[in-house]
Amino acid sequence: MKCHETESIMHAYLDDDIDGYPYQEFLEHIKTCHKCKKHFEELKITERLLKQLPMVSTPPDFVQKLMQQLPQKESKTRIKRWLVKYPVVVAASIFLLLFSISLVTYMEQDNELKIVTTDQAKLIVKGNEVIVPEGKKIIGDLIIENGNLKINGEVKGNVTVINGDILMANASQVDGHTKQIDRLYEWIWYNLKNLWTKIPPYFIGG
Amino acid sequence: MNFVDNKLIRKAKAGDMQAFAELVYQYKDKIFNLAYRMLGNTQEAEDVSQETFLRVYSNIDRYDEKYKFSTWIYKIATNLSIDRIRKRRTTYSLDDYWNEEEGLDWYTRLPNQSIGPEESIISNEEINQVHKAILNLPEKYRVIMTLRYVEDLSIKEISEIVNLPISTVKTRLLRGREYIRKEISNKYTTVDRSGKYEMS
Structure with missing residues (x-):
């Protein structure tokens, strides 16, 4: 060697x-x-x-000093950690919760006729039929729930009918869009599109 | 894998301060000694050790239980020690940080019972020389030597901590030992058969 x-x-x-x-x-x-x-x-x-290098002793106040430096954890930490870890799940659950609440509320409603407009005085209501009389002009959007809408006059705005039909002489009578919603899934889709208006402001950007 | 560690970590992750404190008690001496041998003075060793545990605390969610907790904490501590050495190099001159008194400081804190009668033939001066020789090693050797001899870790665990192959760890150990051997053999010239040695 x-x-x-x-x-x-x-x-x-x-x-x-x-x-x-x-x-x-x-x-x-x-x-x-x-x-x-x-x-x-x-x-x-x-x-x-x-x-044989000897062990050095750690300063006696080491742990105490350390514990004082630790950032205080808030009580919210667990929820926060959840949010960070599963943001999609959390968002989906919040959505689902809000959605089912509004769905249940909707299902529990009776089939009473509802009219949303700024110009109610110009409308004629017969049973569950709402009529825009000839020669009358409705300014603004018109929403009818649980009833049919008959347009003989004019609407300067969007028309939405939920759970009912729209009858009109010709399409030019409505200035904005017309929408007819009479099935549950369509109602759901409609609400989805309008969800942001239903979310309380602290959820947005919060 | 250490069962006790994992139990404590799970509790600490859930926000149990008592469990975190127990982890600190378990590791504080190991981390402090590692930092002390890497940095050569107690003040910086304390700073780096505190920082190590703060990092453990704030990153505990990111700790993966597939790996040993000790590997993880040693990784944090060695990286922070090396950072400190590099930062110091650009901030201070060599004379500023090397305090001669400091090298002896650890000995006065030494619990005497840790040295048995047989080993007592090793003088303070010899130990102090080894201590200084380690501090003269470049960081990449110093880390390996400290993990091996101060922390008493296996070559395999060292390779996991520093993220280098076992063969590289062995080469660095060889160079580190050779350097320290040369430093101390300048002082001791005669070696008898039993391996005992005398001052020249």
């Missing part, structure tokens, strides 16, 4: 990992090579000194 081959064996010995190294050959070598033997002895001393 050559002297330059011994160093890696010495360190493998210190790492307790001499498998695959010609350790016996190395031991034979250092019997006769004073230089390598000295190197090995010095390394073993180094190893021993390194292992």
Whole structure:
């Protein structure tokens, strides 16, 4: 064995990992090579000194100091963590909750005729039929729930009929869009599109 | 994998301050000693150790239980120590931070019972020399030597902490030991058969 081959064996010995190294050959070598033997002895001393580096004691107020520095966790932390971890789930659940509340409210409503307009005085109501009389002009949007709408006059705005039909002589009688909603899923879609107006302001951008 | 650690971590994650404090008690001495041997003085060692636990506290949600907690905390502590050394290099001159008194400071804090009669032949001066020799090593060797000899970790765990292959860790250990051997062998010239040595 050559002297330059011994160093890696010495360190493998210190790492307790001499498998695959010609350790016996190395031991034979250092019997006769004073230089390598000295190197090995010095390394073993180094190893021993390194292992005997004493533990230093941590300052006694270490934990106290640390605990004082910790940012105070608010009671909301858990909810916040949830929000951060599952934003989609949280958003979906809030949506679903609001939605089912409004759906239930809707389902529980009776089938009473409802009219939303700024110009109610110009309308004629017969049973569950609402009529825009000939020669009359409704300014603004018109929403009819649970009834039919008959337009003989004019509407300067959007017309929406929920759970009913729209009857009109010709399309030019309505200035804005007309919408007829008479099925549940359409009602749902309608509400979806208008959801943002139903969300209380603190949910938006909050 | 340490079961006790994981139990505490789960509690700490849920916001249990008592569990977090227990983790601190379990690791404070290890982290403080690591930082002390990396930095060479108690003041900076304390700063870095405090910062380590603050990071653990604020990032505990990101700790992945697939890995050992010790690997994770050692990773934080070694990175912070190296950052501190690099920052110091640009801020202060060598003379400013190397305080000769400080090197001896740890010895006065040493609990005496930790040294048995057999080992007592090793003098303070020898230990102090090893301490200084470690501090003269470039950081990449110093980290490995500290994890190996101060923290008594396996080569495998060291390789996970520093994110380097085992063969690289072994090479750095070899160079680190050779450097320290040369530093101390300048002082000791005679070595007898039993491995005991005398001052020249």
